[in-house]
Amino acid sequence: MSFDVPDDRRYxxxxxxxxxxDGVVRVGISDFAQDELGDVVFVELxxxxxxLDQKAEFGVVESIKAVSDLYAxxxxxxxAINDDLFDAPELVNEDPFGEGWMLEIxxxxxxxxxxLLTADEYEEQIA
Structure with missing residues (x-):
């Protein structure tokens, strides 16, 4: 299976x-992660x-299959946080690199x- 790994980001x-x-870092989870989780039903931000400290836990994403910690x-x-996710957590599945973003730091x-990993390094990890 092939996953989308945009090369304009780090992982x-x-x-x-x-x-x-412009000096602000937008954060979300990868296409691979949302696929592994399955249908996302709740996001805690x-x-x-x-x-936040780098690599410290900042929240939780809950799906029908699992609960996963999120790391900065x-x-x-x-x-900024993406308030839309509270009412529509499925945005994480539908558009993980766009409307499903989680926060800005x-x-x-x-x-x-x-x-952080480059897109190529991340692709190697999930292969």
Whole structure:
């Protein structure tokens, strides 16, 4: 099976993606992760203003098959969360790299992104 792995992002080994735009990093889970989880029924996210450490747990995604912890690809302040997921958690399945994004972080250290997997490295991991 082939999964979408956009090469404009970096990835955590735990299947979160990070996309930096104008100094803010948008975070979600990969196509592979949403497929493994199955139908997502609930997402728990931090509050705006929360400070996260890189690779620290920031929330939970619950599906009909499993409950999975979510980890921050970069450390910093949560500046936005995707409120749409509370009413429509299935967006994580339908559009994991678009409408299914989870939160945005203003990173403490922009170099955090460099420590993450490239799209090619992530594809090797999930192959």
């Amino acid at each position: 955590l080994e735990s299947h979160e993606w990070a996309l930096e735009t 931090p509050d705006e203003g929360d400070d 690809p970069v450390g910093g302040e949560v500046v 203003e990173p403490d250290d922009p170099d955090d992104l460099e420590a």
